[in-house]
Amino acid sequence: MKEVLIKAAMAVIALLAAGASAPSRAQQMDGKALFMKNCAACHQASGKGIPGAFPALAGNKFVQGKGADVAAVLLKGRGGMPDFSGSLSDQEIAAILSFVRSNWGNQATPLSEPEVLALRDVLQVDHFSNGQMSNKH
Numbered sequence: 001m002k003e004v005l006i007k008a009a010m011a012v013i014a015l016l017a018a019g020a021s022a023p024s025r026a027q028q029m030d031g032k033a034l035f036m037k038n039c040a041a042c043h044q045a046s047g048k049g050i051p052g053a054f055p056a057l058a059g060n061k062f063v064q065g066k067g068a069d070v071a072a073v074l075l076k077g078r079g080g081m082p083d084f085s086g087s088l089s090d091q092e093i094a095a096i097l098s099f100v101r102s103n104w105g106n107q108a109t110p111l112s113e114p115e116v117l118a119l120r121d122v123l124q125v126d127h128f129s130n131g132q133m134s135n136k137h
């Protein structure tokens with residue numbers, strides 16, 4: 001009887017532990033999947049880019065610097081880097097940059113959705129709305 005109770009308690013603890021860690025794991029997977037879909041064609045799945053064409057994000061000091069500066073590149077575009085302000089939501093940009101800033105040996109703090117939203121105002125970039133028709137292209 002005692003053994004059954006202990007087993008039941010352990011099962012509950014295992015369930016709780018799985019539930020607690022699920023959201024952060026899901027967020028990380030999101031960022032990775034979004035990176036593969038939107039960025040890897042140029043910057044490569046390895047984050048190493050292609051020398052002379054696409055800068056490496058892995059081990060990149062700028063990428064690990066001020067989060068707002070990195071997000072500004074995605075919201076405004078720069079040189080051959082496309083502007084993602086109309087195609088990625090604040091949540092998606094935050095997830096991608098949190099992934100980029102904490103993988104391939106990079107060690108910088110994540111970005112949050114409200115931070116990206118606030119930056120749109122600072123940079124005077126339109127807020128993201130699903131299904132919005134972009135008039136910039």
Ligand code: HEC
Binds near residue numbers: 035040041053062
């Ligand atoms: C069409 C190719 C292309 C795609 C797709 C692309 N980039 Fe870029 N990216 C570039 C190029 C080219 C540059 C260099 C821009 C310049 O010379 O100023 C760049 C620069 C950057 C920089 C600045 C690096 C530095 O050292 O200054 C960051 C950060 C970045 N990209 C992140 C991303 C992320 C995240 C995505 C996906 C959402 C992405 N890029 C998608 C081509 C691309």
